Amino acid sequence: MASSFLRRALVVLVLCGTALGVPVDSASQAVVDVDECTSPRVRRSWFVFSDAEKKAYLDAEVCLMSTPTTLKIRGARTKFDDFQAAHALKMEIAHFVGQFLPFHRLFVWAHEQALQNECGYTGAQPFWDETLDVGKFSKSIVLDPVLGFGGDGTGPGGCIQTGPFANYVNPIGPGYPINDHCIDRQIADGASVLAAQALLDSCHNTTSFLAFWPCIEGGPHGAGHAGIGAEMLNPISSPGDPIFYLHHTWLDRLWAKWQLVDPEVRLKDIGGNNRMNLGNWMGGGAPAGGGGGGGGGGSFVPVNLTRPWDVPEPKVVGDPGSNTTLNHLIYLYGLAPNKTIAEVMDTKGFLCYVYD
Numbered sequence: 640m641a642s643s644f645l646r647r648a649l650v651v652l653v654l655c656g657t658a659l660g661v662p663v664d665s666a667s668q669a670v671v672d673v674d675e676c677t678s679p680r681v682r683r684s685w686f687v688f689s690d691a692e693k694k695a696y697l698d699a700e701v702c703l704m705s706t707p708t709t710l711k712i713r714g715a716r717t718k719f720d721d722f723q724a725a726h727a728l729k730m731e732i733a734h735f736v737g738q739f740l741p742f743h744r745l746f747v748w749a750h751e752q753a754l755q756n757e758c759g760y761t762g763a764q765p766f767w768d769e770t771l772d773v774g775k776f777s778k779s780i781v782l783d784p785v786l787g788f789g790g791d792g793t794g795p796g797g798c799i800q801t802g803p804f805a806n807y808v809n810p811i812g813p814g815y816p817i818n819d820h821c822i823d824r825q826i827a828d829g830a831s832v833l834a835a836q837a838l839l840d841s842c843h844n845t846t847s848f849l850a851f852w853p854c855i856e857g858g859p860h861g862a863g864h865a866g867i868g869a870e871m872l873n874p875i876s877s878p879g880d881p882i883f884y885l886h887h888t889w890l891d892r893l894w895a896k897w898q899l900v901d902p903e904v905r906l907k908d909i910g911g912n913n914r915m916n917l918g919n920w921m922g923g924g925a926p927a928g929g930g931g932g933g934g935g936g937g938s939f940v941p942v943n944l945t946r947p948w949d950v951p952e953p954k955v956v957g958d959p960g961s962n963t964t965l966n967h968l969i970y971l972y973g974l975a976p977n978k979t980i981a982e983v984m985d986t987k988g989f990l991c992y993v994y995d
């Protein structure tokens with residue numbers, strides 16, 4: 640009882656301390672119970688979804704796309720856009736940094752919550768088992784024109800022409816600019832080879848977070864972004880393609896599986912730099928593994944990473960120095976309550992899900 644009170648008090652304390660300089664919504668001021676997870680949701684592969692389950696998920700995403708934004712994060716018109724907008728604002732401290740995996744874990748969770756709370760979705764967030772599509776993303780059932788995310792982009796704008804998202808007008812991107820455009824893709828089957836099981840195994844066999852995280856970010860992460868291409872390959876605006884969430888849930892699953900090999904140690908193992916070295920993208924290359932955080936892989940496209948005047952430099956909050964610790968605060972501009980990395984280390988904490 641006392642320790643539970645202490646944990647809650649700490650959460651409140653952390654939140655109050657972050658009001659300075661960090662966008663904090665009213666929901667994040669609430670005291671959050673970090674202990675309750677009696678029946679975790681089970682996240683399953685898209686490949687085992689029934690047709691009805693696929694349709695329910697796609698319908699819910701379309702619903703987010705047709706629900707006006709309430710957060711009004713830079714450039715956003717819809718609740719779907721809010722996620723893309725928040726990702727753009729946070730880009731500089733969310734990739735090639737220690738919070739890469741924890742940040743995207745909370746981000747995907749917030750999206751799953753939005754599907755459920757805003758659009759009545761009753762399932763859990765599915766993932767894309769990319770090992771089944773290595774080297775042949777273009778033929779994946781995930782891209783089915785009816786019960787999937789639609790196919791490759793075609794024509795001058797590279798717009799997707801099929802599927803439930805074909806007519807979506809995306810107001811953000813590519814990159815930081817606020818620009819109406821379609822969801823575009825440029826599938827690169829060659830780049831998707833980084834999703835290979837052998838590469839995943841080599842990541843899974845690492846024994847420290849500082850080895851595991853770059854292994855995932857460089858290879859399997861790059862595979863999904865570069866394999867789908869165009870919007871997905873843009874490190875700032877990639878959540879403009881809804882397939883982003885299946886890809887990042889897949890990466891989150893890899894992390895969760897790795898953590899469960901030695902939970903005593905790995906549910907507390909975190910580290911890394913807090914700010915990325917922009918040169919990782921500017922130089923046209925990718926770090927360890929050759930994939931790149933949505934910016935590398937086999938078809939690198941130079942991306943302008945210079946923040947425009949109306950995008951403030953994202954602040955690092957919670958760490959005493961320049962390295963990522965469990966106290967690092969993950970904030971999502973109101974998409975979800977602010978959380979420390981410590982709070983998202985275990986998917987069976989307040990996040991309350993497990994993987995199939």
Ligand SMILES: [Cu+2]
Pocket residue numbers: 726733734743874
């Ligand atoms: Cu990202």
